[in-house]
Amino acid sequence: MQRLGYRPAMVRLAALALCIGAHACAHAGGRADLALRCPLPDAEVYVDEVYLGRCALWGARALPLKPGFHTIEVRAAGRYPFYAEVDVKDGARSALEVGLREALD
Numbered sequence: 001m002q003r004l005g006y007r008p009a010m011v012r013l014a015a016l017a018l019c020i021g022a023h024a025c026a027h028a029g030g031r032a033d034l035a036l037r038c039p040l041p042d043a044e045v046y047v048d049e050v051y052l053g054r055c056a057l058w059g060a061r062a063l064p065l066k067p068g069f070h071t072i073e074v075r076a077a078g079r080y081p082f083y084a085e086v087d088v089k090d091g092a093r094s095a096l097e098v099g100l101r102e103a104l105d
Contacts, residue, residue, distance in 0.1 A: 032088035033062035036074070038098040043076035055098070062093060074098045 036045065038055035045052045047063060048070055055074065067090040074082040079100040088094055 030067045030090035032065045032067045032090060033093040034065055034070075034072075034086060034088060035062040035093065035095040036072075036098055037095060038074060038100075040076045040079070040100055043074050043079070043098070043100060046073040046075070047071070049073075067092075072096060074100065076100050078103055 036055060036058045038045075038059065041054060041056035041059065043055045045055060045058055045063075047065070052058070052063065065088050067088055069085065069087050072082075072084040072086060080103050082098050082100055084096055084098075086094065086096065
C-alpha cells in the first residue's frame with residue numbers, strides 16, 4: 001500500500017476551494033459581500049473560524065457571505081490579530097478596514 005503525502009499548500013488550497021464552494025452554496029437564500037481593506041497581503045483571513053486564504057486573495061474581490069452575523073479575524077506574523085464582528089444585510093456590499101498593529105517584543 002502506498003502512503004500518500006499531502007503538501008500543506010495543497011491541503012490549504014483544497015480547504016479554500018471547499019470553503020468558497022460552501023459559501024456559494026449557502027447563498028441560495030441570499031448573499032452579502034464584504035470587501036477587506038488589508039495593509040498586509042500575506043495576512044491570513046478567517047471568517048467564522050474558517051481559514052479563507054490570505055488578504056492578497058481577497059484584495060481584488062469581496063468575501064461572499066451569507067447575510068447575518070459573522071466574526072472576522074486577520075492574523076499576520078509580528079502583528080496583533082485583528083478581530084471584528086459584522087452583521088451583513090442581504091444584497092449589501094460592505095467594507096472592513098483591517099488594522100494590524102505591530103506586536104511589542
